[in-house]
Amino acid sequence: MKPPPFEYRDPETLEETLALLAEHGDDAKILAGGQSLIPLLNFRLARPEVLVDINRVRPLAGIDDRPEGLRIGAATRQSALERSSQVAAQQPLLAEVIRYVAHAQIRNRGTVGGSLAHADPAAELPVAMTALDASLIASSGRGERRIAAEEFFVSHLTTVLEDDEVLIAVDVPRAPAGTRVAFEEFARRHGDYALGGAAVVLTADAAGACSRARVTLLAAGDVPVRAHAAEKLLVGAVVDAAVAREAAAAAVRDIEPVGDGHGDGDYRSSVIEAMCDRAIARAAAPGEGKKA
Ligand SMILES: Cc1cc2nc3c(=O)[nH]c(=O)nc-3n(C[C@H](O)[C@H](O)[C@H](O)COP(=O)(O)OP(=O)(O)OC[C@H]3O[C@@H](n4cnc5c(N)ncnc54)[C@H](O)[C@@H]3O)c2cc1C
Structure with missing residues (x-):
């Protein structure tokens, strides 16, 4: 299938990108890695008049180690996250989840911001970023805003996101001392979207009791x-x-995952649990969960 006709623009600066979005409004779509958008165009599920390709906007890609945590540019390739020693050392949950995202070829093109905006x-990254209390930075002609x-x-x-906004970065805060993380998912084949999963971030106090917990479920509803x-x-x-068994049972008590050809809602709920x-x-x- 071929996409419907569109005008192609490839700005080199954020200012040009924002001007194009302001000019075209909901007639425009941002093109990042294209791994989700291009299939949508080919199936005629999206028909933007203008595609604004952000791949040449250099400052949008890269991983910056800051005192407060990692700033990950929205156009950073998913494979860059996978290979980053900073991510492995500081945010092991991201290093763990990224290997479940699709296949290597898709991660070579797909971007962090594209996965979040899609x-x-x-998808694994939205669930992980929610569990990590990340903030997403959106920019438009009206300025920048930070969204949990x-x-x-x-x-x-x-x-x-509004039609005139572009996601420019994600801030992932450093975890407190004593934090350990783990991610689990079940998919029929490695690289397929999962039937269910969970990202867990636990912080223990000096006595070994849990002082802070984040449990975020994958494919459990309309959002993470x-x-x-x-x-x-x-x-x-x-x-x-x-305690883990009891907490997992509590986690799924109020969810209603939608069934499909791979399993009904009850089955998906038991997978998530x-x-x-x-x-x-x-x-x-x-010695099991990764130390953050
Ligand atoms: C066969 C296959 C299997 C896959 N399996 C998985 C999987 O298991 N898990 C998973 O998580 N993903 C999976 N994906 C999706 C993949 O991770 C995509 O890379 C990702 O969803 C979109 O990233 P992208 O950079 O390609 O975005 P694009 O396809 O370019 O864009 C996706 C959407 O986000 C918008 N967008 C992109 N960047 C920005 C930005 N900076 N600001 C605002 N809006 C933006 C676009 O306008 C579009 O609406 C799969 C894809 C394929 C083709």
């Missing part, structure tokens, strides 16, 4: 789902296998 609830990952996703393939009930159970507890149980247990076990 907002598929079965948890506030960014509105529903399936929809975010709070924060499992507040599970987090509440974990905080204050010394997390062992029984099992992945959540494994991720909590691994994050809590010394």
